[in-house]
Amino acid sequence: MKINRLPKDDKTNGWSAILPERQPKPSVQRDTSADWIVLGAGYAGLAAARRLAENCPDQRIVLIEAGHAGENASGRNSGFGIDLPHNVGSSLDELEGSHRFMRLARMAIDHLEESVQRHGIECDWTRDGKYHTAVSPRGTKDVLEPFVKELDALKEPFTWIEGDALRAKLGSDHFTAAVYTPGCVLMNPAALTRGLADNLPENVTLFENSPVTSAVFENGVQFTTPGGTVRASRLIMAANGFSEQFGFFPRRFLHLVAHASLSRRLTKAEQSAYGVDAAWGLTPVNAFAGITMRYTNDNRILIRQGLSYCPGQRVSVAEQAAVKRRHKALFDQRFPMLPEVEMEHTWSGIVCLSRNGAPGFGQLAPNIWSAVCQNAVGVTKGTFGGILAADMATGRDNPLIADMQSLGEPELLPHRPFLDLGVRARFQWELWTNRHEA
Incomplete structure (x- = not known):
């Protein structure tokens, strides 16, 4: 099986740009074998490899990463370790689902x-916690107030903050109300x-800069990389959306x-x-x-805004400039007292x-x-x-x-181009109907 689409590092990740230079681990340089292969050194792959080593101390685990650790999607997110579900329901079944998620996340x-x-x-x-914020009275009524009721039902601690008190916490009067919860890690x-x-x-060997270009699933698993092959009897797939390239979860994933x-x-x-x-x-x-x-603690401000459909998993230089x-x-709208502060790094994930x-x-x-498929909560769900x-x-x-199994399985998606039309139409609808929160 030939792998047609590989991860690509465009060297723009701001989180790594502010760190000291790191020497990556060697790439695959010869044919090798192991008891286990873990594919992908993001949060899921790193956690899987560490746990395999604990469970099987006498076995050899090979962890394969196409690029550099920290330059993939795991190193490009906003840096939130979230312990609560984003949207909590009011029924007993939904509350029990929330409890299950919290057990897993914590x-x-x-x-x-x-x-x-x-x-x-x-x-x-x-462990700084986080603020779940609304800009408009409608956002407060439709989301924050129900969120507070469900936190009460879950017996979870929170603080309601609004007006001048919120302005003092965030340094911006753009936000009208927020619910602060203490369990999130930054x-x-x-x-x-x-x-x-x-x-x-x-007993874990990490190979970086080792993109898998072809795969054979007979008598175990054999992956070919530019420097050699890696063979093992068992595999844990942790390549997130790229797992489709290996024949897994066809028409199940949306790439944004x-x-x-x-x-x-x-x-x-x-x-x-x-x-x-x-x-x-x-x-x-x-x-x-x-x-x-x-x-951040080193006095930088992060903005993550702009979510769009990206089935090709590539972003152009022109788009990043825009x-x-x-x-x-x-x-500038949110922090008018800081007019000279520029965006030093812009990247996409x-x-x-x-x-x-x-x-x-x-x-x-x-x-x-x-x-795989962490649904935009990669730090905790991947781990x-x-x-x-x-x-x-x-x-x-x-x-x-x-x-974990109670979270269900990914549903089948429509064929393209019907999928593309539907997703883009849904995005436009979401932006229009929620423009009060911009």
């Missing part, structure tokens, strides 16, 4: 935090991914692109004009029209979604398991998906596997 956060502390991973890991996602990749167990910009560091004078001392992160009540933002101009305009929000998790063949795929593959009893 297991993942604890796993990551233990690794960060054990290995001294410098990734700005802080970090530099590229630094976290790098750190996890550089501190793998001894999200754009982000990171400002230069604020000067002392600008920090004083801004007037906010503590780092924060916020998510919008509507992901299509709203903006995800952060103020995004940078748009993000600067949005920044490919997001893999399913129609029904379900992951691509479980056993695909007698010797193949998967942990717990990878851990549980490894437990399932090795027969380790873990009651959380049932929680």
Whole structure:
């Protein structure tokens, strides 16, 4: 089987650009064999490889990454480790579903935090919580007020903030109300991914810069890379949306692109004009029209805005230039006291979604398991998906596997071009009907 589309690093990731240079692990340079292959060194692959090493200490695990760890989608997100579902329902079944998700997400956060502390991973890991914010009275009524009722039903702590109090927290009067929840972790996602990749167990070998160009699934698994082949009897697929290229989950995944910009560091004078001392992160009540933002501990402001359909999983230079101009305009609207602050880095990340929000998790063949399709919550969903795929593959009893399976399976999508027309029409409808949250 020939692999026709490979990940491509355009060297624009701002999170890694502000870090010290890292020496990647060697690429595959000869034919090699192992007991296990894990494909993809994002959150799912890193967690799966680490758990396999724990479950099978006498077996050899090979982790294959097409590019550099930290430069893929895992290192390009907004750096939120989210512990709560974005949308909570009011029925008993929906509340139980929320409890299952929280168990999974908090297991993942604890796993990551233990690794960060054990290995001294410098990734700005802080349990700062997050603000779920509304711009308009309609957003407050339609989303924040029901959210508060469900948090009460879940017995989850929160703080309602609005008006001048919210302005003091965020340094902007653009937002009218917010619900603050304390369980979210903020970090530099590229630094976290790098750190996890550089501190793998001894029986895990990571090969970077080793794109798989062809695959054979007979008598085990054999992947061909530019430098040689890798063969193993068992595989955990953690290549997210690229798993389609290997024949898995056909017509199940939507590929979207999200754009982000990171400002230069604020000067002392600008920090004083801004007037906010503590780092924060916020998510919008509507992901299509709203903006995800952060103020980092090193005094930068992140904007993530712009979600669009991207079936080819590629973004042009011209599109990124247009995004940078748009993000600067949005920044100026929200922070008029900082007119000289430019967007130092602008980049894009490919997001893999399913129609029904379900992951691509479980056993695909007698010797193949998967942990893909994180539905835009990659830090936690990728991590717990990878851990549980490894437990399932090795027969380790873990009651959380049932929680994971309860999330369902990705639904079948229409054929293209009907899919393309439908998705683009839905996006336009979402933007129009939620324009009050822009």
